Amino acid sequence: MSHASQRDTRVAYGAMCFWWGDIQQVGATPPKAVIIGGRQQVVSLPCCPTCGGMLMEAPTEAAFLKGAQDYEDKGNPGYVAFIRWSKGKCFKTRELAEAAYAKRATEGEPPRRRS
Numbered sequence: 819m820s821h822a823s824q825r826d827t828r829v830a831y832g833a834m835c836f837w838w839g840d841i842q843q844v845g846a847t848p849p850k851a852v853i854i855g856g857r858q859q860v861v862s863l864p865c866c867p868t869c870g871g872m873l874m875e876a877p878t879e880a881a882f883l884k885g886a887q888d889y890e891d892k893g894n895p896g897y898v899a900f901i902r903w904s905k906g907k908c909f910k911t912r913e914l915a916e917a918a919y920a921k922r923a924t925e926g927e928p929p930r931r932r933s
């Protein structure tokens with residue numbers, strides 16, 4: 819399928835940082851002259867919009883979350899919710915992301931009063 823008007827559904831995720839988001843959110847490295855096959859070319863690579871780290875991609879968000887679900891099913895409860903929360907946030911490591919997520923969970927929203 820190649821509809822010109824079709825939305826690009828790919829998602830990208832960090833190879834060097836803990837970031838993921840829609841392909842439209844991806845940043846680009848500053849243009850840099852490199853020699854490819856003996857010819858000079860100016861390249862700009864897709865990268866994390868926050869830290870500039872290199873990215874990998876998955877065809878759709880559903881496919882990406884399927885991977886998270888598989889991981890959760892292997893004995894990591896709450897992993898999918900954590901991944902959904904982390905969308906668009908750059909962390910240097912998964913440990914830092916998990917720490918921020920845990921902090922958010924304890925600070926959370928104030929409990930609702932019952933009337």
Ligand SMILES: [Zn+2]
Binds near residue numbers: 832835866867868870
């Ligand atoms: Zn990053």
